[in-house]
């Protein structure tokens with residue numbers, strides 16, 4: 001139909017405060033794409049039914065956020081390799097043959113923010129990832145792809161870190177360490193992928209893990225204040241401590257590119273979000 005607007009949305013619960021509608025509207029304006037993008041809250045126990053409803057209503061695709069990324073993975077007819085590895089899906093495309101294709105752009109969102117926006121290289125770096133939940137599973141593949149010198153996971157529940165190390169073994173070697181067993185090890189890049197920041201906490205790592213010129217990256221973000229982890233790092237003299245706002249915009253850009261086949265510019269969008 002001429003002039004028809006392609007419809008997209010982010011689904012989650014809660015989702016009202018999602019920045020994704022604003023990000024995708026910026027991308028659409030910038031690239032001259034005719035589309036709409038809204039935030040839709042889905043009841044916790046009715047993900048599948050609601051996704052099929054959106055598909056039947058003619059939506060072209062949806063982003064999936066907390067707590068549905070795993071269910072989205074289970075629902076897909078087709079998965080990208082990185083989504084298969086991540087065990088979670090954040091980008092659904094409703095295809096012309098009435099199938100659902102799933103991808104996960106969180107990991108490339110993180111690595112593109114680090115390497116393109118922040119000029120932080122992962123290659124040959126000693127990388128420490130804090131946490132072993134769904135968020136971390138989503139980023140391990142893309143981190144390993146960039147050939148770090150080593151990749152270590154620390155988590156309270158050590159068995160979950162060991163399971164990740166096992167699952168990603170085919171992509172590269174992953175060490176596992178308990179928070180109270182770091183000894184003298186130092187790292188070049190420390191990525192916080194725990195949910196500790198939600199309660200304004202920081203994982204219990206010793207200051208000694210900070211190597212000279214260590215970079216700290218929090219996968220969580222705050223618009224107006226530093227996150228607890230960025231605060232922790234800055235107060236220990238880390239000059240390169242970043243939150244995950246850039247990751248959010250980059251994962252959105254990668255989703256936009258899957259749907260629209262065009263790569264939006266991200267820098268201006270990140271700056272505009274940062275300024276409120």
Ligand code: ATR
Nearest residue numbers: 131132133134135136156157160194195196201203
């Ligand atoms: P997500 O999808 O955000 O990854 P998740 O799968 O529930 O959520 O995982 C949360 C992660 O944050 C886990 O690694 C959790 O550690 P445990 O596996 O030991 O529970 C970690 N986490 C949550 N609160 C934390 C805290 N206060 N300190 C350290 N780690 C914390």
